[in-house]
Amino acid sequence: MEKNSAEKNYTFDTCEAVFSENSSLEKHQKIYTKSYSCEACDFSSSCSASLARHVRTHTGEKPYRCEECGVSFAQNSALKAHMRTHTGEKPYWCEVCGSKFSQNSTLRTHIQTHTEVKPFTCEVCSLSFSRKHSLRVHMRAHTGEKPFCCQVCNSSFSQKQHLEVHTRRHTGEKPFSCELCESSFSVKSRLRRHMQTHTGDKPYPCEMCGASFSQKENLRKHVRTHTGERPYGCVDCGSSFTDNSKLKRHRQIHTGEKPYSCGVCASAFAQKVQLTKHMQIHR
Incomplete structure (x- = not known):
C-alpha cells in the first residue's frame, strides 16, 4: 500500500513540474484540444458536428426533409420547428398575455410588443425595429433591392412573403377560407377584412x-x-x-x-x- 501511494505522489509531482515549467496548465490543455476548421472560411470549432452544420452554409446541402410537404432543411432543429406548422403545436407561451407560439424566436419577438424595446435603428430615416431582420428588410426600401423574383413573370419583391402572395395570382391558390361562407382568399389579411362583413365591426x-x-x-x-x-x-x-x-x-x-x-x-x-x-x- 505504501509503495502504491509513493508512486501516485511521484506521478502527481512530476506532472505538476512539467506544467509549471512552461507557463500555465491552461496553455498545455489547449495543445491537446482538437480543432476542426472550415476549408472555405475562417470558421473553427472543437466539435466536429458544429463544423458539419457550418459547412452546409457553403454547400447548400439540406439533408433533413419534411415527410408531410417535402420541404428540406440544413439543420434538424429547423425541421423540428417546421413540423409544428403541420401539427399545430405551440409549446412557447407569453406570460404577459397568454399568446402561444410554435417557435421560441417568435415568442421573443412578441414579448418586445409588451416592452416596446426597439434596439435596431435605421441610419437613413431613424425608424426603429424590435428585430435585426426587420431592419434589414426595411433597408431595401432605401436601397431598392428586390432579391425575390417570380419565375413566371419575372416580377421582383423585397420580401419573400410578398413573392409567395404574388405567386398565388398565377396558381389561383386561396388557402384562407371563411368559416361562415364559401369565400376564400390568397392573403390572410383579406380574410380578416372579409370577416368584418359578417360582424359589421x-x-x-x-x-x-x-x-x-x-x-x-x-x-x-x-x-x-x-x-x-x-x-x-x-x-x-x-x-x-x-x-x-x-x-x-x-x-x-x-x-x-x-x-x-x-x-x-x-x-x-x-x-x-x-x-x-x-x-x-x-x-
Whole structure:
C-alpha cells in the first residue's frame, strides 16, 4: 500500500513540474484540444458536428426533409420547428398575455410588443425595429433591392412573403377560407377584412366627418380626402397619390410591368381589373 501511494505522489509531482515549467496548465490543455476548421472560411470549432452544420452554409446541402410537404432543411432543429406548422403545436407561451407560439424566436419577438424595446435603428430615416431582420428588410426600401423574383413573370419583391402572395395570382391558390361562407382568399389579411362583413365591426371613426372604417389603414387614407395630403410621389413624373397602391398602379405606366397573368393563355395585364375582364373571354 505504501509503495502504491509513493508512486501516485511521484506521478502527481512530476506532472505538476512539467506544467509549471512552461507557463500555465491552461496553455498545455489547449495543445491537446482538437480543432476542426472550415476549408472555405475562417470558421473553427472543437466539435466536429458544429463544423458539419457550418459547412452546409457553403454547400447548400439540406439533408433533413419534411415527410408531410417535402420541404428540406440544413439543420434538424429547423425541421423540428417546421413540423409544428403541420401539427399545430405551440409549446412557447407569453406570460404577459397568454399568446402561444410554435417557435421560441417568435415568442421573443412578441414579448418586445409588451416592452416596446426597439434596439435596431435605421441610419437613413431613424425608424426603429424590435428585430435585426426587420431592419434589414426595411433597408431595401432605401436601397431598392428586390432579391425575390417570380419565375413566371419575372416580377421582383423585397420580401419573400410578398413573392409567395404574388405567386398565388398565377396558381389561383386561396388557402384562407371563411368559416361562415364559401369565400376564400390568397392573403390572410383579406380574410380578416372579409370577416368584418359578417360582424359589421367598424372600430375606426373619422373625427372630421364621423365616417367609420373596419381597418385603420382605410381611415388614414380617408383622412387624406380632408387634408389633401398626397405623400406618395412618382420619381419619374412627379405625380403624387393619397395611397401607395395608387402609386404602384401608376408606376406600371413607366415600367411596363404586367404582373397579372392569365392562367389559360399567355396574356398579361397591368391591373387586376383588366385580367378579370379578360377572363370573361374564356368563360
